[in-house]
Amino acid sequence: MKKIDIVKKILDANEKYAFENVLFLAEHKKLCLNMISSPGSGKTTILTRTINDLKGELKIGVIEGDIQTDIDAERIRRTKAPVVQINTDGACHLSAAQVSAALRELPVKDLDLIFVENVGNLVCPSDFDLGENGKIVVLSVAEGDDKPIKYPGIFAKSKVLLINKIDLLEGGLVDFDIERAKTDARRLNKDIEIFPVSARTGEGMTDWCDWLRQSVKTV
């Protein structure tokens, strides 16, 4: 029982900062999306492609969460988008307090949209509300179509599911039934928007970018 109380306290402390972030984002009328996936599903490649595809239309800033290294932040920096690096030093998720500090370092007033790229982990980040406007879960087809039912938490809580690396489906090297993944994700979350994309080839990125254009308008 003690362990449960402790976990509750840690989550409560996080909620306080998450609420501060909600107020900060509402005050500035900015859209903030929290991108969550396993390591290597392609979050950073999706972000760099999205930033480049929307260049001249939407000003995008990024908060990069990593256990250590700034490899991903460096990749974002090359797009010229403003980026703030958070190293969690071993922790498996970003906290709302870390995001609160990072939001103060970004030129928020000049931005239309802020992405948080969470630590690569399909489990823990889904329990930590960052005060974001929505979660985006990324699933690469190489990971298998059984992931929504095996890791339901994040699929149940996300606004959008990006099914990435669909270029790998050609040639039949990867078994992934897109319809199965869609059906299972919608069973967990009837409102989830689903975009199959390849951030590598650009396939499917138009619909995702259209969704972002619309979402920025409705903040």
Added chain:
Amino acid sequence: MKKIDIVKKILDANEKYAFENVLFLAEHKKLCLNMISSPGSGKTTILTRTINDLKGELKIGVIEGDIQTDIDAERIRRTKAPVVQINTDGACHLSAAQVSAALRELPVKDLDLIFVENVGNLVCPSDFDLGENGKIVVLSVAEGDDKPIKYPGIFAKSKVLLINKIDLLEGGLVDFDIERAKTDARRLNKDIEIFPVSARTGEGMTDWCDWLRQSVKTV
């Protein structure tokens, strides 16, 4: 500081059960390997292929860790290997206490080798010692060759790195520099054994199975 104390207490409680598992395995002279990776890197496919490849030579039992569902345990069951399912009900890693209970359910005396398939997560399970004889980290080439330096904890602690899905490298659909991954993993852990495999095609499985044959003898 309080949070750190609390985390330490949870880890200490885990250590107690881990030590019990160490004694149990030593008493029975059994090899127990804790397999850790991101979701979808191919742990279950590696296990089913390994069980089938070693059939008639090594008797293998499996403890299956999942947040929910018994999809993976069902896949193992089809090989006729004994399997015990642990559902963590949301938790991001297996605990030594759960493994302790599962070990009592397996016909340990009749087995040569016990695999624990941990929850799909490259971060948290590496902090929870289960009393196993060694950790096996699995990295699929679809996840990218930067994972050892981005998620160093598990690579530093593992006896073996299985680089899986090497069949995806053909055709150039996936950028993954095996030498880079090997070099980075060995920088973190000079003794790590590395086997590039495709559990799908069977490529590279002979060296991995030879390592298991040798390791079982030296318990």
